[in-house]
Amino acid sequence: MSVQPSLQNMAKDAVMGFANRPAPKPVSPPKPKRRYTGAHPTTIILVKDRARGCCERCGRSVPIDAEVHHRIPRGMGGTRDPRVNLVSALVLLCGDCHRWIESYRNAAREDGWLVLRNAEPSAVAIHSALHGVVLLSDDGGLEPVGGAA
Numbered sequence: 001m002s003v004q005p006s007l008q009n010m011a012k013d014a015v016m017g018f019a020n021r022p023a024p025k026p027v028s029p030p031k032p033k034r035r036y037t038g039a040h041p042t043t044i045i046l047v048k049d050r051a052r053g054c055c056e057r058c059g060r061s062v063p064i065d066a067e068v069h070h071r072i073p074r075g076m077g078g079t080r081d082p083r084v085n086l087v088s089a090l091v092l093l094c095g096d097c098h099r100w101i102e103s104y105r106n107a108a109r110e111d112g113w114l115v116l117r118n119a120e121p122s123a124v125a126i127h128s129a130l131h132g133v134v135l136l137s138d139d140g141g142l143e144p145v146g147g148a149a
């Protein structure tokens, strides 16, 4: 017996279309692995406006759908602390800089890309190729640190 579908069966399939086929299984949406802890869309817009389409660490342009990085580590299972999703707590990064921050956490902390859980992100300056050394405010603004940037 041949494993190849016969021409007759193929023709029958073509004629019958989907009518003879079993109904597709309903696809259930993927279950979230953890509680949603993302930032409000308005916050994301303010962050992306501030970044002007560039990585805020190295200044290279990034894709429109680039991810924002949380300066306050969210830890396991997220956190209810609303500070983690403040505009000042979020930065737009390229993939390379995101990986650098995850790999060199002490250096990233010194340059302001990570802030301690109990710190105010708006009070910790970032060392940015795009903005200079600045404080990030929660309205999307920048405040140069140590004179003109």
Ligand SMILES: [Zn+2]
Residues within 6 Å of the ligand: 055, 056, 057, 058, 059, 060, 093, 094, 095, 096, 097, 098
């Ligand atoms: Zn970068």
